[in-house]
Amino acid sequence: MKIAWCITGAGHFLKESYEVFRAIKKEIKITTFISNAGVEVLRMYGIFDKLKEISSGDYMEEIFMEKEQGSSSPKAGRFSLKKYDAVVLSPATSNTVAKIAYGIADSLVTNVVSLATKACIPVYIVPTDGSPGKVESEMPYSIDRDKCRGCDDCEPRDKCERGAIYGAPIPQIDLLRCDGCALCRELCPYDAINGGVVEIKAREIDIRNVDVLRKMEGIIILERPEHFFFFYKKENLC
Numbered sequence: 001m002k003i004a005w006c007i008t009g010a011g012h013f014l015k016e017s018y019e020v021f022r023a024i025k026k027e028i029k030i031t032t033f034i035s036n037a038g039v040e041v042l043r044m045y046g047i048f049d050k051l052k053e054i055s056s057g058d059y060m061e062e063i064f065m066e067k068e069q070g071s072s073s074p075k076a077g078r079f080s081l082k083k084y085d086a087v088v089l090s091p092a093t094s095n096t097v098a099k100i101a102y103g104i105a106d107s108l109v110t111n112v113v114s115l116a117t118k119a120c121i122p123v124y125i126v127p128t129d130g131s132p133g134k135v136e137s138e139m140p141y142s143i144d145r146d147k148c149r150g151c152d153d154c155e156p157r158d159k160c161e162r163g164a165i166y167g168a169p170i171p172q173i174d175l176l177r178c179d180g181c182a183l184c185r186e187l188c189p190y191d192a193i194n195g196g197v198v199e200i201k202a203r204e205i206d207i208r209n210v211d212v213l214r215k216m217e218g219i220i221i222l223e224r225p226e227h228f229f230f231f232y233k234k235e236n237l238c
């Protein structure tokens with residue numbers, strides 16, 4: 001049995017999605033499809049390298065990145081050939097959800113969903129903004145300007161292997177360079193570098209778009225990544 005797992009550029013549910021991916025990956029083959037924003041955000045949270053470590057790169061266990069897939073996403077053709085039993089899109093950004101809701105297929109992940117549904121392959125989607133009310137979401141690393149002492153010899157800045165920390169006296173983090181390794185957090189004696197948790201409220205338009213997806217044939221909306229375990233066992237995908 002084979003699964004295609006799509007990852008978009010969301011911090012919310014990202015770690016949870018990775019944990020479910022990792023558990024299932026021990027049993028079956030998974031091909032990963034990642035949006036451009038997905039690659040950036042995976043790096044910021046320190047998960048990109050972990051994902052690469054557990055993906056062999058062999059046939060059906062590759063990682064396909066949007067930036068390498070041109071505009072027509074040829075690897076999405078595998079869905080027309082019915083090479084997969086299910087698609088999981090987790091986490092799904094509001095952006096990608098909106099595109100799917102309006103039938104747009106202009107990116108790697110939206111192409112995967114489009115071709116999978118046309119081939120009657122079930123698509124399980126975990127949207128980040130699916131229900132009303134606030135949710136707590138973990139942020140990537142940033143400098144706490146109240147705690148930072150603006151040291152002349154800022155070890156986190158000087159020792160960051162990716163040169164992601166710049167500026168003085170109070171430095172900043174260039175998240176597009178950061179790979180979430182957490183070295184800076186360990187090096188700062190004043191505990192001024194952290195991710196932190198923020199409260200986010202879903203927009204009405206995003207909730208409406210998720211409702212549109214709920215009514216689409218072949219799409220199953222899940223509230224959380226862990227809920228996929230239920231379908232995985234029930235549908236005997238393993």
Ligand SMILES: Cc1cc2nc3c(=O)[nH]c(=O)nc-3n(C[C@H](O)[C@H](O)[C@H](O)COP(=O)(O)O)c2cc1C
Binds near residue numbers: 011044140
């Ligand atoms: C650190 C970080 C976390 C983000 N988390 C979310 C999120 O949880 N949900 C969301 O809809 N967008 C989130 N975004 C914004 C998306 O990455 C952005 O809308 C992007 O254009 C989505 O592109 P994609 O749908 O092709 O992946 C986040 C961006 C950053 C930098």
